[in-house]
Each structure stands twice: as structure tokens, then as C-alpha cells.
Amino acid sequence: MIRFTPISFTCPNCGAPLRFSPTTGKLSCSFCNSMTEIRPKDNTVQEFDLRSALTELEHNAPKEISKTVACSKCGSDFTLTPYSVSTNCPYCGTPAITTFVNHITPEAILPFEITQKQAKKIFAQWIGSLWFAPSALKALVDTDKELHGYYLPYWTYDAATTTTYQGQRGDIYYVTVQQRRIVNGREQIVQVQEPRIRWTPAQGRVGRVFDDITIEASETLSRKILGALGSWDTSRSKPFDERYLSGFESEEYSIGLDNGFELAQAKMHTIIRGDIRRDIGGDRQQIDQMQTRYANTTFKNSLFPVWTTHFSFKGKDYYYAINGQSGVITGERPYSYTKITLLVGFFLALFMAIGYYSEYFDGDFGSSFNGYYQR
């Protein structure tokens, strides 16, 4: 446990605490409404060499440290959750920003662009639009519940890759074969076209430059939820500045640089396989061997904005999250089994009806289809 004195930013006009405003991109005073511009100390976002950072691995391991702070306004003591960097005082709501304890600190930040109010609206629309949701859901869920605004840590990796591969190219061709068929109760020989694949060896080299492959560096929200939050427009990143954290919760990385790079390599691998398939050409491709060389591999740590909370329905908690940059929402949700059963029942009845009619018309359809193949 370490004791921290929180940093707080105060209004130059009246001395009240300042909070970052997603609407204006500035610090705003809730007391006198004045705005303060955020002028970054350093205007460049740097990428760092991955190889040299990985050689200091032990240095880069995430540190799980609990921090205790005393609120700068009301003086109350409180403890932050592990990896947490900023929060609001649980007693008076005053922003409390501590310092990062991990070796690698954020280089860039995507500031919140979606406000708490907009996020609540997005949630209300989402909950109202869910298919097969229990009818009581909309009435029972509090769509005005406060959301937590989190800046979550991400790794972004860049790399120039060259991959040599060996594989096979498959081209489809057709052969005419004879088949025995029963047509109108009589056996006949018909000729049909059947596809075959001709495989030929293929090898080559593909290259691709990756920019900002994005990997979650936090385990606070499930990978499934984070993965469904859509893409991040990292071209709108700002050089990191603590002032963006004011009024928001934030975290530092709990997934290390090395583990993050393994996940990034898996992502790149999938894209490279697509490149190889295109390079091989033909109708089918088989990749037997591939070897990728990574050059100019760099990384940086960034913070991305997420609104999140959970709702309870019939004694169960459902988590959801909203991309604080694009407004994309994703989450867990309840299903109404009555509605699903009714729909499945409807389709079963429909299929049975179609089955009945097609059986009824079978004779006619059958002969005309078979006739098509007759030579």
C-alpha cells in the first residue's frame, strides 16, 4: 500500500475543481462555468522501439499496487482499486488523480467525445431495440443510471513485415460424368458436370506495414465486451496529459508489453494469411509454411475512453460498455425464452406447411428439373 497525494486542477477564477468536458475538449468549472484550454506540455506522440523495451522485460512487468489517497477537498481517506490511476472521491465527488507506478506510461490519449448524457441516451435506445428481450426489461431497467467513464490502457504496435510462404494453389475445373437417375420410375443415364480441383505448388513473399495494431492492456472489462466496441480512430490521439483524466476513472496496464505483442502478432498473422491467399490466387489456397520477419517494430501505450456499468434484471447482473469516442455500444443482455419459443414454433409451422406443399407438387417439379440434365 502506498500513500499518494492526489493531483487536482482548480479553476483559475474561483478555485473549484475542474473536470474534463467531452463536449468542448477543455477543462470546465462546474461552479462558475469557465473553461480552461488543455495545452499539452509536449506536442509530439512518440513510438518506442519494441526490441529494446522487451530486453528490459522485468522492468516492464505490471505492478499491482494499492494506492491510498486523501481527498484534496474533504480530506477523506480512500483506497483505489489496483492499477487505478484516477477516480472521483467517493464522499464528495472531487477528482483525484494519482501518478502511474508502471515503468511505461501513456504516450497518447483519445479524449472522451461522448458525454455521460449522450451515453445514457445510447443505452436507452439500445435496451429498447434488443430482439427477443423480455417485455419487462425496458420498464425495469434504470436507463438514467450513472455510468463510469473509464480511460482504459491499450498497447498499439507498428511493424513492417515480410513473410515468405510455401503453399498450394487450387484451380477448379469441371468434368462430365455419367450418373444413373430414376426419372418417372425409369432408370436413365444422365450427364452432369462435376467440379474438380487441380493443385499446383505455390511460393512467394508478401510484405505489409502495420500501423497501430490495437491490443487491450486491461482486464477490467471482459475481452469479449472490449473486442465488440468497434475500432478506435487513433489519428485523433492527443499527446498524453493528466488533465484529460480529471473527473474520469483511469487505469494503467495490467497486461504486459510482451503478452500484448503476442496478441498483436496473432492479429497481424490473420491479416498476412489473407495477403498470402490473394498472392497465391486461384480458387482455393493452402498455406503449408510461412515465416514472418518483423522490422521497425515500435509500440506505445495509450488510453482509450469507455463508458460502462451494469444493470440488474431478475437477480442477474449484465455488463455493457459504450465506446467513448464513437458511441458504439455492446453488452450482455437477457433473452425472453417465451418470445424465442413462439418464433421457433411459428417457423416450424411454416416449414411444415412448405414441406406439405412441396410434397404435393413434387411430381411436376421433379420431372422438369430432371429434364434439364437430359441430353
Ligand SMILES: [Zn+2]
Ligand atoms: Zn470556476
Ligand SMILES: [Zn+2]
Ligand atoms: Zn472528497
